[in-house]
Amino acid sequence: MERYDPQAIEARWQAVWADERAFETPNPTDPANDERPRAYVLEMLPYPSGDLHMGHVTNYTMGDVVSHFRRRTGFQVLHPMGYDSFGLPAENAAIKSGGKPAEVTAHNIARIREQMLRMGWSIDWSRELSTSDPAYYRWTQWIFLQMFERGLAYKRTAAVKWCPQDQTVLANEQVVDGCCERCGAEVEARDLDQWFFRITDYADRLLDDMDQLENWPERVLTMQRNWIGRSHGAEVVFRVVDSEAEIPVFTTRPDTLFGATFFVLAPEHPLISELVQGTAAEAEVMDYVRRRSAESVADRMRDDRPKTGVDTGRRVVNPVTLEEIPVWVSDYVLVEYGTGAIMAVPGHDDRDHAFATLFGLPIRQVVAAADGEVDVQVEAYTSAGEDALLVNSGQFDGLAVSEAKSAVAAWLAEEGRGETKTAYRLRDWLVSRQRYWGAPIPIIDCPSCGLVPVPDADLPVVLPEIEDYAPKGRSPLAAAEEWRSVPCPTCGAAALRETDTMDTFVDSSWYYLRYISAHDDTQVFDKAAVDWWLPVGQYIGGVEHAILHLLYSRFFTKVLFDAGFVGFEEPFANLFTQGMIYKDGAKMSKSKGNVVAPDAIVNRYGADALRMYVLFMGPPDQDKEWSDNGVLGPSRFLDRLWKAVQRIASEVPGEALPAAPSGAEGAALDLLRLTHQTTKRVTEDIDRRLQFNTAIAASMELLNGIEKARDELIGDPVGGQVLRHAAGTLVCLVQPFAPHIAEELWEQLGGSRLWESPWPVVDPTLLVSDTFTCVAQVNGKVRERIELPRGLPQDEVVRLVRELPKIAEHIAGREVVKEIVIPDKLVNIVVK
């Protein structure tokens, strides 16, 4: 008997699949009339650093299991792969090594592809794409221009986050705790002229359409909801005393307007210098403003910062009390939210209260709990609730908070002092970057025509070859004088190209559409085919993309829908986020030196064992701890599977998967039942629950059952066929997880092309036996078990249970109060 040699059989089957183009699925020729069931199974595309890591292995193996399963249950399966290949690491590596980013990237893609092939994933390689390929980014640029034409891409000067290490601006989403998400450097605030996508126009739809995303993890939906941060409230306009100026504020609590006893501007508020010019407070205020702006973003985001501020000496009029209240400047007000100014209600807001207490400003209660008393000594009254009542609020006294919100807003509108308004935390998406290795923004800046789009016929705007990629605070492309100088497409005058490149998240916001038409150079994608395949049936990836990539992709899809390019508004119908793999309690990382390289495991145990282990480790959506010994479990399982199936294949003649023989009894019948119970469990675990760990455990149980019964059954005509039936079924069930060994064993059993053979069918009559283990309880405690025929009358079951010596002993001399019978399951006798 041959030994199980994973290296040999894995290489063999990978070659077969490649030769036969086994996993290529063409688009339908007539999508409009094609009713075949289809499944678009997609995993988030990798950034091609040289090495595949365990996260990739888990991610792509999960997708592969689903793909195989769908394929074998009658679906057209689209399972593509590509590379998110623009970005800083390749550029930084090129700067370091003196090579070119394109070469570094090509080399890394070749390496990661080779490792992917070794994992044996059933990928449609005919659709492979890289986002840094001009044939791809041509269409990224085209989409940018679609945005531009619709006013959704625009350029403006704004306070933006600048990473001094990477020498580029960052999107809000890429700043974590005041630091650059990529390199960890503290970011700075700078005023720069930058390109934005108007994602805020879609804030409501991005929020409201989440109702359609039923099969998304709750935590991802919550994170997106928080990130968009919609609040309903009102804008209230305050008039400045002795001035023409009026300053609007946003508040979610217009009902507390009577309690607004002071007013605060963010240090960056544009009106400050005008307000304090020539006043006694000017020097002090401007000094405060300067000091705040010199502070780093990280400092400003620190927890438990003490409040600071300065009085401008100016006053505004509270529109409802007509009181003049002081205007302060403080950095606890954020310039980028609402209007950059607030009405402070220290009686009912913790932050305002802290500020008022620190600077001795008046605190007034204007809301009281329905049954509470007015007590101005109370520290803060913020938790009063929606049914609390207004006090000290003139004509609004006695109204409940919920009523007062709209009543005050209506009054303000009547008086022309405000209106209802909605504010969002979401900012527009800053997409320009001052780096080389990205898609050039296809815009030409003409002195007379302004910003002019590059004509479609001139796309792509190909990245020029340059000598020096090092970042210098402006795009390295600015140095490519010849490339940069072009005639204006509109007037023909000498003009200059935009030299910034696009954020790589732009590239990955639409790649799932391009797979449909990966090689079409006449259009971005074929709409009919896209509408046939999408939305993606199952999307799988890391939770770290919960807001960035997943929000941007939803935005892109909605823009393309509005423009008529796609027929759906949400790209990903079902989302699954996998847990992360830890080692020694920490995330695997080179700096910690706790990385386990998939390649090393494949060399030692084979790809099949690694594939099984990453899924067997635990529930796929939870974080898992890597254990070097853990891989032995699946590895031994495959070795035992190999021996068991080989022996059956050689000693019992028959088909690869013969029908379940009739006339089986005893151990043969037990194994037959176990086989069908296992088929049911594995099928449901993959199809309905995505619980791969329990599917694998069930397969192991079936193998244990086969081994246990083998010696008894192997010589028997019926028993032998039961063994063959069980072995063939097990090979089928294991195939999505360990496709190489499954294919090899299938062949030894006499079958061929398992990857396209039908999934085993459950015979429902073989799921239940004619007896059951009746659990006998006394007062809820298990005292005995007894094997009884199914469907026995209840009083008969009770009689038999009460006759059991142990049960009789426990009820002897006590009064039986109640007898609970759960048919075909248990009996509980309650005694006193």
Next chain:
RNA sequence: GCGGAUGUGGCGGAAUUGGUAGACGCGCACGGUUCAGGUCCGUGUGGCCGUAAGGUCGUGGAGGUUCAAGUCCUCUCAUCCGCACCA
């Protein structure tokens, strides 16, 4: 502070509908085979008491509902993650 999750043997975890807690695997112990390979096969493996039969406790903690609770309810503790001076 707001929001989301998670707590079960020495370890990873199972228990899908309130009905046998600990499936499956790792590790460990003992025995065997082969003999120096991270081998294979068998048996056992939650704690405590007991030679055993058996008993008893047991799913972070405290209450509760129920004939019956890892599962439902109330309170509470711990850990992890996301957002956070968002008015």
